[in-house]
Amino acid sequence: MLKSLKIPRKLGLSFLTVCASAAIMMVVFYSNIAMIRTTTDGNNLSQSIHAQALTLETALLRQNSQLRGFLVTADPTYLKSYYEARDEYDTTSADLEKRLSDPAQRDAVLESRKETLAWRTQWGDRLIEEVKAGQRDAAQDAVRAAGKAVLVSAAVLPLRSIREAQSALIEKNSNNQNAAISSAMTALIVGGIALIGVAITMAALLTGVIARPVTRLTTTMASLAAGRNDIDVPDVDRGDELGDMARAVLVFRDAAVAKQAAEAANAKAEAAQKLVVETISTHLSELAGGNLTARITEDFPGDYAAVKTNFNDAVTALRALLASVMETTSTIRTGSSEIAQASEDLARRTESNAASLEETAAAVTQMDGRLRATADAAKRTVGQADATMASVTDGRATADEAVQAMTRVADSAKGIDSVIEGLDKIAFQTRVLAMNAAVEAGRAGEAGRGFAVVADLVSALAMRAEEEAGRARDQLTATQTDIVTAVQAVQRVDGALSDISQGVGAVHQLLGDMATDNQAQASAITEISSALGSMDQATQQNAAMVEETSAAARNLAGEVGTLTEQARQFNIGDGGAGPARRMPSFDGPVRQLPPAAVSALVRTPSGASDDWQSF
Structure with a gap:
């Protein structure tokens, strides 16, 4: 097929x-x-x-x-x-x-x-x-x-x-x-x-169905050029252009045999046949070497003009087809490069997401540490509040003891006031007795004068005792007033300490609630930090897989480039060919037909040109 x-x-x-x-x-x-x-x-x-x-x-x-x-x-x-x-x-x-x-x-x-x-x-x-x-x-x-x-x-x-x-x-x-x-x-x-x-x-299939038959046909042409007319022409049963070329070569071989049998040829026909054979042999050699720009420009005489036309048309068709193949491989390579570029862009975006997730996880971890530190500070504050409440309780007990001591002092002051009042009465009675003694001494005359002096001294002493008792009473009154004031102040201190105790209790409860809330927030942020860490790891794995995808796409582009270079081995002209390099087609160099073999091809049937139309 x-x-x-x-x-x-x-x-x-x-x-x-x-x-x-x-x-x-x-x-x-x-x-x-x-x-x-x-x-x-x-x-x-x-x-x-x-x-x-x-x-x-x-x-x-x-x-x-x-x-x-x-x-x-x-x-x-x-x-x-x-x-x-x-x-x-x-x-x-x-x-x-x-x-x-x-x-x-x-x-x-x-x-x-x-x-x-x-x-x-x-x-x-x-x-x-x-x-x-x-x-x-x-x-x-x-x-x-x-x-x-x-x-x-x-x-x-x-x-x-x-x-x-x-x-x-x-x-x-x-x-x-x-x-x-x-x-x-x-x-x-x-x-x-x-x-x-x-x-x-x-590539292997095309080598088997195109390159190798061309090599065999070139070898056959070289043998015909060397004068071997008894060889078999291969691939004459093919239905493609190479079969047409093989049948044309068969015509050449038959013509050579006919020439040997005829023994008559004119010089013009020999020259024309030599030109045709040499030209076709040279251009077939160039075609076997990968040069698809090898066109026949010499004028062929008579029936050989169709050979030139068919050869040039076949070379043009091959050159156009290989140019299309090179363009297709270039398009494939461009698509592969775009796929690789898209994969690299996706890898960069995935890496950027991974970096953002890592920074977010670090920030959440810092928030977790700060919340835990706040919770610990709240616990320590609760302990300080407990100590403060204990100190306030001790202060209230001390204030109660002070009030009791002040009460006892006040009671003692009342007893002292009674003593002073008794002394005041004694001094008053002593003065009255001194006045009575003075009166009696006056009545006694000269004999009672000494007694009158004693009565005067006793009276003066009684008056002085009354004055000292009055000063003691004033001092005691002031002391009692100060004691009452001190008792009231201590009672006010006790009331303030009671209020402080209640306030510290409220602060204690509020700080406990705050510590509980901070612990709950710290637990929630710890869970968030763990989830962000898992997401960060997954995103980094995705980035690595996308980079592997990009590398594979780059390898595909390289393989397509290799295929393009292989296609460029054919020289198709117009800037579409790669470096000129001859493809190996057969072991020895191509030899042109000697003049002796040209006469065998002089009588090529005119109908043979029809076989070249499809080449």
């Missing part, structure tokens, strides 16, 4: 097979690359939505913790962070609602927003306004009485369902991406091997 096909059809079918194999491989590879790109875009979207849901959850927890800090300290700095978290939640929630296409996840965002607004109205904004109005104690009492009702769990839980759904999508897209990369690698490797095998098979 191959022998009956024309050479252009043989070459066309061969290169059509190569092109079809390359096209199938490129279609399969392109479909896998498209799937990789789609899954990568889906992964990026899911990661962005997951990050926004985490931002919303963090903003809610931040509002809750900053509200508690403001309730405890009334520091406006907590309000600034509270309002920043509130604005961040509102902006991110609106953006996330627009980006979500799943109705269930959009409803979860709306549910979280509804619960958040209700929490702000019932707790956050209301308690802040109460603290600003000077009702901090009432706000703290409301928080303590509410218990878990003041938490934001109802608004956080819908967001966690969104994160879980996006994590599942990320895992699914990663599996699809790995499957697509594996399929692309398989298609590239199998297709490349198949394409190389088809090319080698076609």
Whole structure:
């Protein structure tokens, strides 16, 4: 069947097979690359939505913790962070609602927003306004009485369902991406091997059905030129251009035999036949060496003009076909290069995603460490609050003892006042007795003068005792007043210590809640860090696989380049030929026909020219 096909059809079918194999491989590879790109875009979207849901959850927890800090300290700095978290939640929630296409996840965002607004109205904004109005104690009492009702769990839980759904999508897209990369690698490797095998098979087949018959025909022509007219002409049964050439050579051989039998030829016919044989032999030798620009330009006489025309037409057809083959291989090489370039671009993007994931994982790890440090600090603060409460309790006990001591001192002062009052009465009675003694001494006259002096001294001593008793009473009164003041001050200190004890208890409870919240946040961020680490590893593996794909595509381009260089061994003119290099066709050099053999070809039948029309 191959022998009956024309050479252009043989070459066309061969290169059509190569092109079809390359096209199938490129279609399969392109479909896998498209799937990789789609899954990568889906992964990026899911990661962005997951990050926004985490931002919303963090903003809610931040509002809750900053509200508690403001309730405890009334520091406006907590309000600034509270309002920043509130604005961040509102902006991110609106953006996330627009980006979500799943109705269930959009409803979860709306549910979280509804619960958040209700929490702000019932707790956050209301308690802040109460603290600003000077009702901090009432706000703290409301928080303590509410218990878990003041938490934001109802608004956080819908967001966690969104994160879980996006994590599942990320895992699914990663599996699809790995499957697509594996399929692309398989298609590239199998297709490349198949394409190389088809090319080698076609090259071997074309060598067997075209190059070797041309070599045999050239050898036969050389033998005819050497005067061997008894040889058999091969491939005369072929239906292609080489069969036409073989039948033409058979005509030459028959003509040579006829020449030997006729013994008569004229010089003009000999010269013409010599010109035809030498020219055709020379051009067939060039054709066997791969030079498809070898056209016959000499004028052939008479019946040989058709030989020149048919030879030139056959060479032109071969040259056009090989030019088309070279263009096709160039197109295949360009497509392979584009595939390799696309694979390298995808590898760079995948590596960039891996670097971003690695940086995100490092940032989350730092956040985890800071939250754990904050939780430890809160625990230590709780311990300090316990120690403070113990000190306040000891202070209150000391204040009670001081009050009791002051009471005893006051009681003792009352007893001293009674003693002073008794001394005052004794002094008064002594003065009255001294006055009576003075009166009696006056009555006694000169004899009672000494007694009168003693009475005067006793009276003066009694008056002085009254004065000292009065000063002692004033001093005691002042001391009693100071004792009463000191007792009241100690009682006020006891009341202040009681208030401090209650405040420290409230701080203790709030710090305990904050420590619990920080522990929960640290656990959640630890899980996120682990998930990001897994995603980072998977993305780096994908990048490595895409780089392998790119290398395989580059190898395919190199193989196609090798096929192109083999095609360029044929010189087709017009810049389409490679370096001039003669293809080995037979063992010895081609010899031209000697003049003695030309006379055998003088009487070539005129009908032989018809056999060259299809060459």
